[in-house]
Amino acid sequence: GEQVEQLPSILRVQEGSSASINCTYENSASNYFPWYKQEPGENPKLIIDIRSNMERKQTQGLIVLLDKKAKRFSLHITDTQPGDSAMYFCAASASNMGYKLTFGTGTSLLVDP
């Protein structure tokens, strides 16, 4: 099956700075890489995703990069705000392992005002 490693587990930044979270995966057939944000007491929600036919995607202060050769993908949050404080999860799935999204171990992001 797929294994997804995520680092760092804890990330603390100052408001206005950028934050980066990195993930690696094992299954070279993985072709879908979403990122979920989970605020305290809430359910995980999709914030951005990237498919294997892209190397970069950007939306509303979020940038995701995908390096298929290195089996690595990352999330970059630019101009962080206190509201960005939450758990972030990367995930990966492969079309040949349908119906199964494997999540990373999570990153607790704290943005200090």
Added chain:
Amino acid sequence: ETAVFQTPNYHVTQVGNEVSFNCKQTLGHDTMYWYKQDSKKLLKIMFSYNNKQLIVNETVPRRFSPQSSDKAHLNLRIKSVEPEDSAVYLCASSFTGGSERLFFGHGTKLSVL
């Protein structure tokens, strides 16, 4: 807005008891999932159903048994709960395939005394 409904929100029980959790989605999705989120926030898939058919059955103890009456409902029964079953059980749904957005419910928090 919530479109994946889980009941109950919380459940406290004793070792050896049986518990049942319910999940319903109103998004018209054809795939539903059970994820377990432990105290360290790790998200692990347990089961997924596609159109009432069990598709993914991860290595979980046999005391866990999912049930699906139709593609909008997915229940989880745990016979004879153990202390390590204490966790948040998250139901999710999506359209077919492993590369579709998951919508999560708010979870059922199980505490086993």
